[in-house]
Amino acid sequence: MSYTLYGFAMSSCTQRIRSILNYKKIPYTQVSVNFLKKEQLTEEYKKIHPRQIIPALVTPEGHTLIESLTIAEYLEETHPEKPILPKNKIQRAQVRAIAEYINSSIQPFQHLGIQQYINSHSEKQLEWKDQWTHWNMLGISNIEKSISRTRGRFSVGDQLTLADIMIYCQVDSAQTRFGLDFGQYHNIMNIYFNVNNIKEIEQSRGIYQHDFPK
Numbered sequence: 001m002s003y004t005l006y007g008f009a010m011s012s013c014t015q016r017i018r019s020i021l022n023y024k025k026i027p028y029t030q031v032s033v034n035f036l037k038k039e040q041l042t043e044e045y046k047k048i049h050p051r052q053i054i055p056a057l058v059t060p061e062g063h064t065l066i067e068s069l070t071i072a073e074y075l076e077e078t079h080p081e082k083p084i085l086p087k088n089k090i091q092r093a094q095v096r097a098i099a100e101y102i103n104s105s106i107q108p109f110q111h112l113g114i115q116q117y118i119n120s121h122s123e124k125q126l127e128w129k130d131q132w133t134h135w136n137m138l139g140i141s142n143i144e145k146s147i148s149r150t151r152g153r154f155s156v157g158d159q160l161t162l163a164d165i166m167i168y169c170q171v172d173s174a175q176t177r178f179g180l181d182f183g184q185y186h187n188i189m190n191i192y193f194n195v196n197n198i199k200e201i202e203q204s205r206g207i208y209q210h211d212f213p214k
Contacts, residue, residue: 001060002027006048008035009209012107012173013068014055018209019165020075022200024082028057032211069103072162084162094156098143098163102170106139136174143167144185155191160198168195172205 005021005028007014021028033039033054040052049056049066057065057074065071076085086092143155152158155167171192174180182188196202206212 002029003060004029004031004058005055006031006033006045006058007055008033009206009212010035010173010177011054011206012169015169015173015204015206016068016165017055017057017071017075019169019201019204020072020084020162022204023084023160023165023198024075024079025200026075026079030209034211036213069099072099072165076162084160084165086156086159086161091150091156091161094150095161095163098147098155099166101139101143102166106136106170133178133180136178136180140171140174140182140185140188144187147187147191151187151191153194155187160195164191164195165201167191168201176205176207 003021003026005014005017007017007030009032018030020026033045035054039045040049040054046052048058048064051066053066055066055068055071057071059065065074072084076083085095147155150156154160155163167188168191171182171188175182182192
């Protein structure tokens with residue numbers, strides 16, 4: 001038996017979980033929930049996730065897990081091989097701090113549900129794009145500064161962690177969907193390219209998924 005991942009190619013939160021599953025070589029199948037077609041609002045998906053957002057991960061035992069960071073922690077606890085959290089408690093806290101900052105202070109501004117709402121109110125589109133660009137660039141700038149004290153080959157030391165996966169997915173989504181350029185952030189981009197060299201994670205990018213909009 002394997003896991004079932006409900007998500008969408010353009011969702012960076014789904015990409016996080018897909019990256020972890022692929023990196024840890026955990027068997028799973030994907031079910032597309034196309035936000036552009038508002039498939040998350042169907043009664044069928046509501047049975048999977050009552051709040052009707054993505055991702056959702058159904059375990060082999062039939063339990064539905066929600067919220068990407070919670071799912072990531074669960075997968076780390078149940079599949080400790082190829083760990084994405086350091087053994088050192090201080091480093092583990094540093095990794096979680098980066099992951100939480102991206103999750104709560106950067107990514108929400110690009111949430112597809114928010115984007116759909118803004119796009120339905122044309123007078124707000126320009127204001128939203130300006131705000132999203134501002135908060136994204138500010139957030140990446142803040143991470144750039146913080147990891148200058150902790151990074152080795154990756155953001156916290158020399159081993160891949162959840163923080164690196166979060167950074168990679170955030171940068172990839174911002175570049176792919178909004179054309180943002182993070183070239184001035186050398187620490188961030190070095191980590192991005194180091195993660196991109198990991199085949200399992202690079203192939204988890206949204207552009208390679210069957211439901212990515214053509």
